Amino acid sequence: MAALLIVIFIALLVSAYNQYNLTLSTAGLxxxxxSITNHLVLDNLxxxxxxxxxxxxxxxxxxxxDNASPFFMQSIGGExxxxxxxxxxxxxxxxxxxxxxxxxxxxxxIATFLAPVVVYENNRLEYAKLEVKVWRV
Amino acid sequence: MARLIRxxxxxxxxxxxxxxxxxxxxxxxxxxxxxxxxxxSDAISSATNRQLQMKAEYLYRTLELAQVEDYSISYFEAVTxxxxxxxxxxxxxxxxxxxLYQRIDNLLEFLCPPNYAVMVKLTYExxxxxxxxxYSKSGISGLDNTVTQFTFSxxxxxxxxxxxxxxxxxxxxxxxLKMFKS
Numbered sequence: 073m074a075a076l077l078i079v080i081f082i083a084l085l086v087s088a089y090n091q092y093n094l095t096l097s098t099a100g101l102x103x104x105x106x107s108i109t110n111h112l113v114l115d116n117l118x119x120x121x122x123x124x125x126x127x128x129x130x131x132x133x134x135x136x137x138d139n140a141s142p143f144f145m146q147s148i149g150g151e152x153x154x155x156x157x158x159x160x161x162x163x164x165x166x167x168x169x170x171x172x173x174x175x176x177x178x179x180x181x182i183a184t185f186l187a188p189v190v191v192y193e194n195n196r197l198e199y200a201k202l203e204v205k206v207w208r209v
Numbered sequence: 210m211a212r213l214i215r216x217x218x219x220x221x222x223x224x225x226x227x228x229x230x231x232x233x234x235x236x237x238x239x240x241x242x243x244x245x246x247x248x249x250s251d252a253i254s255s256a257t258n259r260q261l262q263m264k265a266e267y268l269y270r271t272l273e274l275a276q277v278e279d280y281s282i283s284y285f286e287a288v289t290x291x292x293x294x295x296x297x298x299x300x301x302x303x304x305x306x307x308x309l310y311q312r313i314d315n316l317l318e319f320l321c322p323p324n325y326a327v328m329v330k331l332t333y334e335x336x337x338x339x340x341x342x343x344y345s346k347s348g349i350s351g352l353d354n355t356v357t358q359f360t361f362s363x364x365x366x367x368x369x370x371x372x373x374x375x376x377x378x379x380x381x382x383x384x385x386l387k388m389f390k391s
Binding site for chain 1 (some may be wrong): 212229234235238241243246248249250252253255256257259260263264267268270271274275276283316319320322
């Protein structure tokens with residue numbers, strides 16, 4: 073009976089350890105998605121006007137058209153992540169720009185974040201949705 | 210005879226104390242298993258909450274920066290103009306209130322996350338002068354204080370150009386955006 077209890081305990085320990093790793097890995101991926109989106113909106117894709125960076129305003133002209141560009145790869149906390157982004161706006165006749173970046177791999181965990189942003193087009197500031205899909209390389 | 214019975218009992222059968230000890234050990238293993246599985250299990254929900262807080266901030270900034278369709282002022286500036294229109298003489302808001310309400314509703318419909326409601330409130334000088342707009346796909350009628358809210362607040366300032374001999378006037382309103390599960 074004691075041996076059975078020890079076996080059950082070891083099985084629980086292994087299962088809990090696997091779950092712990094999975095939880096931390098998923099939380100890390102979610103945080104990486106938040107960080108990458110924030111970086112895109114506040115810096116990499118932010119519209120520039122007269123030498124000033126307009127945070128929260130996306131300039132679609134700054135998105136590289138080459139899907140293999142290193143722009144779509146970021147290193148966070150020693151881990152490498154790749155991402156794909158899509159910009160959609162004008163809800164009346166919805167316009168979708170993208171997807172830009174490499175295709176998400178199959179069989180890997182992918183985190184998606186939809187961020188409300190402002191897009192600069194034709195000298196106007198329109199509301200838009202920025203979808204960012206992130207996965208580990 | 211009594212000795213034989215006692216020896217036999219000790220060898221082949223277990224007493225109630227043995228059964229209790231094993232039951233206790235079994236319960237301890239179950240308890241340890243639950244504890245081990247619960248350790249850091251809130252990491253994902255914490256990360257998701259951080260994302261939702263960021264989404265509330267982004268939604269606020271969108272209302273602050275995006276221009277109302279067919280106009281060149283932002284949604285928050287348009288609301289501020291409507292709020293102060295009654296206080297300032299000879300001042301007409303650029304976007305009429307009824308049009309603005311519908312346009313903010315369209316914006317929130319497009320940008321509000323599924324299963325969440327958004328409340329936008331702008332207040333000028335006192336609590337009575339406010340613009341409150343609630344958007345929810347599920348059709349809730351008010352703010353639910355029992356659920357976690359993701360809040361972002363700030364101030365909106367507009368300058369009204371003076372006409373003729375009048376000086377420029379400045380108006381500032383408090384704005385708050387709350388996002389919560391509905």
